[in-house]
Amino acid sequence: MTALHIPDSAIARAAAEFIRDTESELLYRHSVRVYLWGAMTGKRQQLPFDPELLYIAAMFHDLGLTDRYRGSQLRFEVDGANAARDFMRSHGLDERDVERVWLAIALHTTPGIPEHMHPEIALVQRGAGMDVAGRGFEDFTEAERHAVVSAYPRGEAFGKRMIDAFYDGMAHRPFSTFGTFNDDFLAYKDPSFARVDLCQVILNSRWEA
Template identity: 50%
Template sequence: MSKIISGIKIPDSAMARQAAELVRQHESELLFNHSVRVFVFGAMKGAREELKFDPELLYVAALFHDLGLADAYHTPTKRFEVDGADAAREFLRSHGLSEPKADLVWQAIALHTTPGIPEYMRPEIALTKAGVVMDVVGIGYEEYTAEQRAQTLAALPRGDFKNEFVQDQLRSALKKPQTTFGTLNVDFIKHFDHSFCHLNVCTLVRDAPWSS
């Protein structure tokens, strides 16, 4: 992988290299490339908006943000975002990073699919979310030049991203459908199974053990 992609330097510390090696062991090339693109697009946005952020922490957050989809990090009861966030925090702790930095990365990963909140938080959190939505659904697409997009894809090809990514998310959601309540992840099941019956917050309110 190129050390500089469209003007963005890929972190090359020992910790950054080990993070990439770990994630590469457990993710497909398609998901790994997606994760690095999330960093590149997030860092581009940060530079464009002159935000002060830690590139290494953003890189780790981007690398680990989908690791919860991998079988090795799957848990039966947590959202896949939390599985990835937990893995990243343990990785950072093992490298001696402070708890505030490890928690910052945890939040960036845990919140990366949550609409309307991360963009108001610390830059590393906001930029992780921005990189994800740019690469997955094209939010902010026109804010990047055609050259920036082309250079990023030349270094980190998408392959059959749209189809394979949806299938990866579907497999994860089907393993623990109860964790998709109140999240965007339920859409992956509903898209393929129109009979899927999920929890409804109105039902929960009406069934609460209060008299009124």
């Protein structure tokens, strides 16, 4: 699959317009690529996914990192999932589809779970992992990789800029990163950041007093 197929329904166009008006070019292009990597993976594995739902989930998956959530203390994934839910409900989509997209976004940084769920949920994580960390890189042909990054360029120093975007989106809510790999971004950018140690939490709990 080297041809790039983006859903062109009314709601897909509305989602793209909303995200383009809200996110930086860095996050917008990343989100489109997440959809493309996910869709290509789904087709290669013959998974029965809904392209429109996958596209909406991919477009909203990093929305929680943007300036509009600088006052939020929720996990950034939940902010994006809630925004997608509101968007889909405003367009009258079925609640089962809303829930599936919500889970795809909320779980996209939680390894070991999405791959056992609906294809749209699994494929958002697969697409994000490919675009940010190169997971599954060799599963795509050189022609496929070239087609995607030519249409939606990564730009110079993409990895560094993504780390900055993660940090900027979570530095004000460090406790939301507990139990995820998101605290890696805070530790990398801020040497004074102290991770929560669950063993110490347990040993210092009231049960141990």
